[in-house]
Amino acid sequence: MSAAPKKATANAAAPRRDYDRRKKRGPIRRTGRPLWRQPMLLGLAVLLLGGGAGGGWWAWREGWLVEVQNRIDAASRSIVGAITPFKLADVTVEGRDYVERSAILAALNVKPGDSLLGVDLQASRQRLEAIDWVAGATVERRLPDTLYVTLRERRAVALWQNGQEYTLIDRNGRTVRASRMPPGAESLLLLGGAGAPEHVGELLLLLAYEPALTRQLRAAVWVGQRRWNLVLNNGVEIWLPEEDAVAALQQLAKLEERHKLLSREYGVVDLRLPDKLYLRKRGPGDASSGPV
Structure with missing residues (x-):
């Protein structure tokens, strides 16, 4: 009867020794590293505690998640700025x-x-x-x-004179104040008249019908927000009508081919009236020669 309790005592001692061995080894950790040696967790702890009691109270008051995010962002910017070798110069x-x-x-x-x-x-x-x-x-x-x-x-196709100011214009009517006049600007078509830039596309389309006249063109003036006056290199002015300007220009081209009107003594060729052509001699005070 006395052997039974001794056997029970021996069996109970074995699990106690196993427990003691586990206790000496310490708690089991999945990472195999002490928590205090994990940089990410350590950095988070420093950020949370870095402000001291005052910072902790502010974080609690304003929202600790926002505070943590702000501190992480600031630390990231500092790290990136310190390690980047490529700085803009x-x-x-x-x-x-x-x-x-x-x-x-x-x-x-x-x-x-x-x-x-x-x-x-x-x-x-x-x-x-x-x-x-x-x-x-x-x-x-x-x-x-x-x-x-x-x-x-965008390429400039004309130079608009507005008073004493000159503005470059592209074919879509966009304007730009250039920091300097580019090479070749003096050869650009000179435009005058309020609203001329907005109608430069129409002008280029009109001139495309008569390239021979276009090669002689020096300037174009937008008149009364409705029509164009063309100025040739020799000073002759061509007054185009508000409507059917293409037909008027084609009529002038035919007359020029036969009679060389643009190289004679006339200073103004008035095409504003349909089916009529008025010629004005050069020089102030000279009356027009009448309809042709």
Whole structure:
């Protein structure tokens, strides 16, 4: 009867020794590393506790999630700024004739020292193409420190004189105040009259019907918001009608071919009335010669 309790005591001691061994080894961890040696958790703890009691109270009051996110973002920016080897030092622009450099820099929205890898090339290109005089653009990184911009500008077809100011115009009537007059600007068609830029497309279409006359053209004046006066290189003025200007110009071309009207003593060729042509001699005070 006395052997039974001794056997029960021996069996009970075995699991106690196993428990002791587990206790000495410490709690089982899935990572195999102490929690205090895990950088991510340690960094989060530092961010949460870095503000001290005052910071903790502010985080609790304003929303601790917002505070944690702000601190993580700030730490990330600091780390990226410290380790990036590619900092912007120069912006190179190719193909710029009309657009102001300040407008390009404003569209790129960069400054020296910015991370070159952090520049959004697609967004930069879209902002550049939003500039009126830019038809297309590309933006590239040129490591280690350069942003390279290539512009395709709209081409000027005329120069509009408005008082003492001159403005370049493309074929769609867009205007631009150039930082400098590009080479060849003196050969552009000179426009005058209020509202002329908005009608330059119509003028170019009209002139396309008679290229021989177009080659002699020096200037065009938009008159009364309704019609054109053309001025040739030799000073002869052609007054076109408000309607059927193409037919009037074609009639003049035929007469010029037969009679050389534009190279004679006439200073004004008036085509404003249908089926009639008025010629005015050169010089002030000379009356027109009457209908032809």
